[in-house]
Amino acid sequence: xxxxxxxxxxxxxxxAQALARERILDVARRVYRSYGxxxxxxxxxxxxxxxxxxGSEETDKQMYRFTDHGGREVGMRFDLTVPFARFxxxxxxxxxxxxxxxxxxxxxxxxNTQRGxxxxxxxxxxxxxxxTSPVADLEMVLxxxxxxxxxGVGGFTIRLNDxxxxxxxxxxxxxxxxxxxxxxxxxxxxxxxxxxxxxELAGHGVAPEAVAALxxxxxxxxxxxxxxxRLESLGGAVEAGRQGVQALRDITAGAAAAGVAAGxxxxxxxxxxxxxxxxGIVLESFLDDLxxxxxxxxxxxxDNLAGLYTKQPLPGVGASLGIDRLLAGxxxxxxxEMVETPAQVFLVHFEADRRDDYxxxxxxxxxxxxxxxxxxxxxxVGQQLKLAAKRGFPAALxxxxxxxxxxxxQFKNMRTQESVVIDWHGDLPVLVDAVRSLITALGVG
Amino acid sequence: xxxxxxxxxxxxxxxAQALARERILDVARRVYRSYGxxxxxxxxxxxxxxxxxxGSEETDKQMYRFTDHGGREVGMRFDLTVPFARFxxxxxxxxxxxxxxxxxxxxxxxxNTQRGxxxxxxxxxxxxxxxTSPVADLEMVLxxxxxxxxxGVGGFTIRLNDxxxxxxxxxxxxxxxxxxxxxxxxxxxxxxxxxxxxxELAGHGVAPEAVAALxxxxxxxxxxxxxxxRLESLGGAVEAGRQGVQALRDITAGAAAAGVAAGxxxxxxxxxxxxxxxxGIVLESFLDDLxxxxxxxxxxxxDNLAGLYTKQPLPGVGASLGIDRLLAGxxxxxxxEMVETPAQVFLVHFEADRRDDYxxxxxxxxxxxxxxxxxxxxxxVGQQLKLAAKRGFPAALxxxxxxxxxxxxQFKNMRTQESVVIDWHGDLPVLVDAVRSLITALGVG
Numbered sequence: 001x002x003x004x005x006x007x008x009x010x011x012x013x014x015x016a017q018a019l020a021r022e023r024i025l026d027v028a029r030r031v032y033r034s035y036g037x038x039x040x041x042x043x044x045x046x047x048x049x050x051x052x053x054x055g056s057e058e059t060d061k062q063m064y065r066f067t068d069h070g071g072r073e074v075g076m077r078f079d080l081t082v083p084f085a086r087f088x089x090x091x092x093x094x095x096x097x098x099x100x101x102x103x104x105x106x107x108x109x110x111x112n113t114q115r116g117x118x119x120x121x122x123x124x125x126x127x128x129x130x131x132t133s134p135v136a137d138l139e140m141v142l143x144x145x146x147x148x149x150x151x152g153v154g155g156f157t158i159r160l161n162d163x164x165x166x167x168x169x170x171x172x173x174x175x176x177x178x179x180x181x182x183x184x185x186x187x188x189x190x191x192x193x194x195x196x197x198x199x200e201l202a203g204h205g206v207a208p209e210a211v212a213a214l215x216x217x218x219x220x221x222x223x224x225x226x227x228x229x230r231l232e233s234l235g236g237a238v239e240a241g242r243q244g245v246q247a248l249r250d251i252t253a254g255a256a257a258a259g260v261a262a263g264x265x266x267x268x269x270x271x272x273x274x275x276x277x278x279x280g281i282v283l284e285s286f287l288d289d290l291x292x293x294x295x296x297x298x299x300x301x302x303d304n305l306a307g308l309y310t311k312q313p314l315p316g317v318g319a320s321l322g323i324d325r326l327l328a329g330x331x332x333x334x335x336x337e338m339v340e341t342p343a344q345v346f347l348v349h350f351e352a353d354r355r356d357d358y359x360x361x362x363x364x365x366x367x368x369x370x371x372x373x374x375x376x377x378x379x380x381v382g383q384q385l386k387l388a389a390k391r392g393f394p395a396a397l398x399x400x401x402x403x404x405x406x407x408x409x410q411f412k413n414m415r416t417q418e419s420v421v422i423d424w425h426g427d428l429p430v431l432v433d434a435v436r437s438l439i440t441a442l443g444v445g
Numbered sequence: 446x447x448x449x450x451x452x453x454x455x456x457x458x459x460x461a462q463a464l465a466r467e468r469i470l471d472v473a474r475r476v477y478r479s480y481g482x483x484x485x486x487x488x489x490x491x492x493x494x495x496x497x498x499x500g501s502e503e504t505d506k507q508m509y510r511f512t513d514h515g516g517r518e519v520g521m522r523f524d525l526t527v528p529f530a531r532f533x534x535x536x537x538x539x540x541x542x543x544x545x546x547x548x549x550x551x552x553x554x555x556x557n558t559q560r561g562x563x564x565x566x567x568x569x570x571x572x573x574x575x576x577t578s579p580v581a582d583l584e585m586v587l588x589x590x591x592x593x594x595x596x597g598v599g600g601f602t603i604r605l606n607d608x609x610x611x612x613x614x615x616x617x618x619x620x621x622x623x624x625x626x627x628x629x630x631x632x633x634x635x636x637x638x639x640x641x642x643x644x645e646l647a648g649h650g651v652a653p654e655a656v657a658a659l660x661x662x663x664x665x666x667x668x669x670x671x672x673x674x675r676l677e678s679l680g681g682a683v684e685a686g687r688q689g690v691q692a693l694r695d696i697t698a699g700a701a702a703a704g705v706a707a708g709x710x711x712x713x714x715x716x717x718x719x720x721x722x723x724x725g726i727v728l729e730s731f732l733d734d735l736x737x738x739x740x741x742x743x744x745x746x747x748d749n750l751a752g753l754y755t756k757q758p759l760p761g762v763g764a765s766l767g768i769d770r771l772l773a774g775x776x777x778x779x780x781x782e783m784v785e786t787p788a789q790v791f792l793v794h795f796e797a798d799r800r801d802d803y804x805x806x807x808x809x810x811x812x813x814x815x816x817x818x819x820x821x822x823x824x825x826v827g828q829q830l831k832l833a834a835k836r837g838f839p840a841a842l843x844x845x846x847x848x849x850x851x852x853x854x855q856f857k858n859m860r861t862q863e864s865v866v867i868d869w870h871g872d873l874p875v876l877v878d879a880v881r882s883l884i885t886a887l888g889v890g
Contacts, residue, residue, distance in 0.1 A: 001754065002495060002498050004495070004532075004534040004751075007488065007491065007517065010488035011488070012485065012488070012535070013484075014536060015540075019484060021486075033816050034817065035788075035811075035816075035819075036816065038785060039460060039467055041463050042458075043456070044565065045452055045509075045565070046451070047452060050447060050450075053447050064490075064513065066509075066510075068555065074452060076489075086449045087449075089449040090450065094459065095460075096832055098820075098821055098822075106489060108490070120489065133821040133822045139819070142808075146811075257800075257801035257805060258807070259805070306449075309448070310449065340483060342478035342481070342482075342483055343479075346481075356702035359699060360704070363587075371479045372479065377576055387541055391541070
C-alpha cells in the first residue's frame with residue numbers, strides 16, 4: 001500500500017476551494033474580455049535558457065529544472081512574464097500591435113514553505129504591449145478597478161505612483177545616481193519608523209534636507225489633487241518629474257470620466273515596485289478591511305518586454321491578480337461562501353421505481369438552466385438530505401409515491417429547513433417554473 | 446540574444462486557439478456542474494511512487510521525472526486518473542460518498558511526437574465514485590450526450606458496450622481464460638479485414654465456430670434492440686452476459702426517458718477499452734462526419750479506483766473529453782470559428798480630444814454586458830479598422846467630431862462592411878440600447 005500524500009508545499013483543492021477559485025477566475029476572464037484582452041497559453045516547460053535569461057539569482061535558485069528525455073535542459077515556468085516575453089518575440093508578426101492578452105495559469109517555485117508560501121500557485125496576468133499610449137495605462141487602472149468590484153471584495157483602494165516622479169525628486173535632490181540605495185531604504189517605511197529610515201539614509205551620506213524631502217514625499221497621503229500639487233513642488237522642476245505628475249493627473253481624471261468612484265484611487269508616492277523593470281505608472285491594490293494582506297493586484301508600465309529575445313522594442317503596461325493571496329484574504333474576512341457543490345437543487349431519489357420520472361424532471365430543470373444533482377441510489381431520505389446539507393445545497397426537491405399520485409412536490413430550503421409544497425398536477429412545465437422561481441427567490445440562481 | 450522557441454512537442458496557444466479551447470472548457474464546466482459534479486484540482490507534481498504505482502511500462506517511460514531541491518523523486522502527472530485515485534484515498538472521509546468530481550487540467554507525456562502527438566495536453570475528466578448504482582452509469586451517458594450537444598459538434602454517436610457481455614460470450618465459448626489474446630485480435634478489426642483477424646484467432650487455437658461467433662458479435666450493428674437480442678443469444682446464458690445485456694437495455698431506456706434522441710446512442714460490441722481497468726459499461730463517442738478522428742469522449746465503470754492507496758473499495762464510473770482531439774476535428778470540419786478577439790465591439794479612437802467621451806461610452810456598453818475594445822491611440826481610422834478586421838471583430842463603432850456634434854454614431858458590420866447610422870442625440874442610454882440590439886441582430890451577443 002502506497003501512502004496517499006502530496007509533496008511539501010503542494011496542496012489539493014477540494015470542491016469548496018476549487019469552486020471559490022473558479023468563481024474568481026471566471027470573473028477575471030469576463031472582466032479582461034470586456035476590455036478586449038484575449039487569452040493565450042504557453043507551455044509549462046521551457047528551454048532553461050529562456051527562463052534563466054532574465055531571472056534574478058533568487059528565481060534561478062527556486063526554479064524546478066531538469067534534463068528531459070532528449071537531453072534538453074528544461075525548467076518549469078516560475079511566472080507568466082518571462083514566457084509572455086518569449087511568446088511576444090516569437091509571434092509578434094502574427095499577432096499585430098498593439099496586442100492585449102490575458103493569461104491565467106499555474107507557476108512553480110521551490111520556495112521556502114516556512115513563510116506560508118506554496119510551491120505551486122496561479123497567476124492571472126493581463127498586459128497591453130506595443131503602445132506607449134497613456135490610454136493603455138489608464139485602461140490598466142480601469143481593469144483592476146472593475147475586476148475587484150466584480151469579484152466583490154468589499155472596499156478596496158488602488159494606490160498609484162509613477163516611477164518618473166521618483167526619478168524627478170531624486171534628480172532635484174542631486175541623488176539621480178543613488179536611486180537603488182535610496183529606494184531600498186524608503187521601502188522599509190511601514191516596517192521601520194521614519195526615524196530609523198532617516199538614520200539609514202543619513203548613513204548612506206544623504207544630506208539632511210534631502211532626507212526630509214524624501215520622507216515627506218514617501219509619506220504624502222490624502223486627497224489626490226493635494227498630493228499631486230505637493231509632488232509637483234517636490235519634483236516637477238525636472239522634466240521626468242513633471243511628466244510623472246501629469247500622467248497621474250491624467251489617469252485620475254480619466255478614471256473619474258469612466259465612472260470610478262472618488263476614493264477608490266489614491267496617489268501613494270511610497271509605491272516603487274522594484275528597481276529595474278517598471279519605468280512609468282506603478283500600481284498596487286489593497287483590501288480596505290485587511291491592508292496587511294499586502295497588494296492583491298499589482299502592475300505598471302515597462303519600456304521593453306522582450307529585449308532578450310528580439311530587437312523589436314515592445315513597451316507595455318499590465319498587472320497581475322494574486323488570486324491565492326486574495327482567496328486567503330477573503331476567507332480570513334469571512335467573505336468566501338464555502339459550499340462543496342455547484343448545483344442548486346438536490347433531487348432526492350425516493351422511489352427506485354420512479355427513476356425515469358426523476359430523470360425527466362432533472363432533464364427539464366437542467367433545460368431551464370438549473371444545476372441539479374440526482375442522488376444515484378434510493379437510500380433513506382434522511383441520509384440523502386444529510387449529505388445534501390453537508391455539501392451546502394441551497395434546496396432539495398422531494399417527490400415520493402404520494403406526491404406523484406397527488407401531483408405535488410416538496411421544495412425544501414436547506415438553510416432554513418422550511419418546506420413549500422408545489423402543486424404541479426403532473427404538468428412538468430408547471431413544476432419547472434415553480435422550482436425556478438423558488439430558486440431565484442433564494443438568491444442562488 | 447536568445448532565440449525565442451518552444452520545446453519539441455510543446456506549443457503556444459495564440460488567441461484564436463485559446464478562445465476556441467476556452468469556449469469548450471466553459472461548456473464542459475457548465476454541463477458537468479449541471480449534474481452536480483464539483484471541481485477539484487491536484488498538483489502537477491507528485492511523489493514518483495504515487496505516479497508509478499499503477500502505471501504501465503509505457504507511461505513510466507513517458508513520464509517527466511526528476512529529483513527536486515529537497516532530494517525527493519518527483520514526476521509530472523501523465524493523466525488525471527492516478528492523481529484522482531491518490532486524492533480520493535487521502536480525502537474520502539472529508540468528501541463523503543458518493544462523490545462526483547470534474548477535473549480539467551494539463552498533463553505531460555514525453556511521447557514520440559512523430560505521430561502528431563503533443564507532449565502537453567489537457568484532459569477534462571468527470572467521475573462518480575463510491576456507488577455501484579446503474580443510475581450513475583446512465584448519468585455518465587447523459588453527461589457525454591449533453592456535453593457533445595452543447596459544444597455543438599454536429600452529429601455524433603455514443604457507442605456503448607458492457608465488459609460483462611464480452612465476458613459472457615467468452616465464457617460460453619470456453620475462452621474465459623483467453624480474454625486478453627482474443628480482445629487484442631478483435632481490437633484490430635477496422636484496421637485489418639475480418640478474414641485476417643479470423644486467421645489470427647485460429648492461429649491462437651480458437652475453434653472455427655468460436656471464431657465465427659466472436660466475429661459476429663464484434664460486427665453487430667443496427668437498431669439497439671436487435672443488437673441486444675442477438676447479444677443475449679450469444680452470451681446471455683452466462684450470468685455475467687445476462688447482467689451486461691440487461692444493463693445496456695436499462696441505460697438505453699433511461700436515456701430515452703431523459704430525452705436523448707433515438708440514434709444518438711448505439712450498442713457496439715466491438716468496444717472494449719483496454720483489458721484491465723474497466724469492469725462494466727464502456728463508452729466511446731464519435732463525430733458522424735469524421736469517425737476516423739477516433740473517440741472524442743470515452744469512459745466506463747471500474748471496480749476499484751484507489752486500491753494502491755487505500756483498503757476502502759472505491760467503485761466508480763466516469764469519462765474523459767479529449768479536448769485537443771476534438772478541437773483538431775472541429776477545425777478539420779470547418780466548425781471552429783477562429784477569431785482572435787473575445788470582444789464584440791471595436792471602438793475606434795477617432796479624436797484624441799474626445800478620450801473621456803469614448804471612455805464613458807465604453808464603460809456604458811460594458812455595463813450593458815458587451816465586451817468593447819477601445820483602441821489606445823488616435824491613429825488613422827483605416828489602420829484601426831484594418832486591425833479590427835484581421836482580429837475578427839464583428840462590429841466597429843465610429844464617432845468622430847461630426848458624429849458627436851450631430852448626436853450620431855456609425856455602427857459598422859465588419860463582416861459585410863455595411864454601416865448603420867445610430868441617432869442617439871447625445872443620450873448615452875439610447876446609444877447603448879441601439880448597439881446592444883444591433884449586436885444581438887448579428888448573433889454575437
